[in-house]
Amino acid sequence: MFDARPQHNDQHREYLHHRVAQFRQQVQRRLDGSLTEEEFRPLRLKNGVYLQLHAYMLRVAIPYGTLNPDQMRMLAHVADTWDRGYGHFTTRTNIQYHWPKLVDIPDALEALASVGIHSIQTSGNTIRNINADAFAGAAADEIEDPRPWAELLRRWSTDHAEFQFLPRKFKISVSAGKQDRSAVSAYDIGLRIVEQDGERGFQVWIGGGLGRTPILGQVVREFLPQADLLPYIEAILSTYNLTGRRDNKWKARIKITVMERGLDAMRADIEEEFVRRRAEFSGFDQEILAGLRAEFAAPEFRDAPTEAYEAARAANPGFRSWTDTNLHEHRIPGYASATVTLKAPGVTPGDATSAQMRLIADLAERFGHGDIRINHDQNIVLPHLRKADLPEIYAALREAGLATANAGKISDIISCPGMDYCTLATARSIPIAKDIAAHFRARGLEDDIGEMKIRISGCINACGHHHLGHIGILGLDRAGVENYQITLGGDGYEIPTLGQRAGAGFPADEVVPAIDRVMDAYLELREGPDERFIDTYRRLGVAPFKAALYPANA
């Protein structure tokens, strides 16, 4: 079987087991009083263990969103054994368990380590989980599979001694399609694989980030030869490590460093450091990369006739709707990538039960070359499916409540856990997402509205990426009452844009009617069904939608 994530060598396992043993000892020392909470907290955070509103939370990294079936089954096993039978997939392609007991977490980590998964650097001021396009290796518009590069970055950044105490957390994303699907402008470093004069390289973005000070990244290097990636990234990190602010947590991200120092000054320091760093690289990274490319070689695609698929589409409207909405064009004719949304009516965005995880693992093994992805939208992707197999896959998904035809639609909402779980939250997110989804389903408008990205965050830290939503919703505490600010026109992919705040916030029970008025305005104003909301917004600006949101002021 094709192993989608080649991290299962003995050395890697030994390292993970060693780290778990270390953490087990740290937990024991906390429990017997040898460590205070102040001493223990940074140690547990280094292992992805937070204390949330009702319980501990364990965040486990899914590097560049890629899992094989055994790993997915292990995520299910952890959910059943040490949690409450489900897990929550996040925008940064981690899984979060919301109910583990501290005393059980070492056992859960040991189990995860047996399949090469861990929670190292899922918290703290380090380089976090590396993100990449969920359609990597499959998308028709892809220049090159970004996963070998993402894996190279993962190996390089894991336990990198120089970058364990950065001024603040640091996030890297790699995109390889002609269309950016990894929101590179919203990351501390965003990498786009590009071609120039027949040579492949990276367009390097720095200084993007959301949170309380949302800033879009800027291109610091238009074209970086591929072989120079690690020394150049090291030069960026080293420059940031030395010049990033440490006096104020809220001004410590590289986006503030770039803003305060200016892109040109940062670039000059990075380029100077790059010369030094490059001299230190002997080429070992390129040797590792060559091995990774071999390990990430494409599966053996078969001849894939599509007659049965077309017949099923003709016979089954539900299947046709799902294939119209949830499939993405594959580079091999007769194949498709399918998005399995975790956004069925009434469910919490991003939550999957252990049974659903196991089903996905089985389907990937049986039909999908053993390859599973988690995407930025808190959904699951099966990247390599023969269209001929899709009717059977669809039937199995439907049985498990996983065949909702809504990828990219108004009910495919990104939502952080919000105050239902998170100790930082100022309001709930999940009920708002569920109410919006239910409302537009009831009105039967979802297909008519078409592409619509709603993003909800329960506080200004913006884990729900609300600034990048076509409609963004930010939950706040206003004098002891949940209140929601709405932003319009954000986009993280095509034309990176931060949403514009529309005006005063809304009480929780007025959010759905407010979104409803915006959608009615859009349906009235658009030039035709092919003009998406974001297109109408770009054509007309914020004014007509603001008028819809606040009719009394119009």
Place this chain on the structure above:
Amino acid sequence: MSKGFTPSPATPGVITANDLRMGHCVWMRDDSWTADPSQAELYEDQAIAELALLNAISQAGTVVGPYLVEARRGADGRPEPTHFREEFRRTGPTNYTDDQQAEFEASHV
């Protein structure tokens, strides 16, 4: 450690934290902790509340992050939260139904 208020008969408070080993929410009563918020001690005197909080902080082998937070005396005399955050800590996440919560609870041994 107190969340922006001074305990008094008009604005009483409770002390709450998370259980160190298990993580669940707990409330202080006398010298110990209960998972039932209705059993929490209601402090109406600032000095007594601050002493109790010092006592709570000293119990670092049992709880994590104790703090004093405003509450009110309910119709039955028992403490009730005044802020929605504390209400969610009392009742659990609102994104699953009571039945689902009970099912999860039962499976969480």
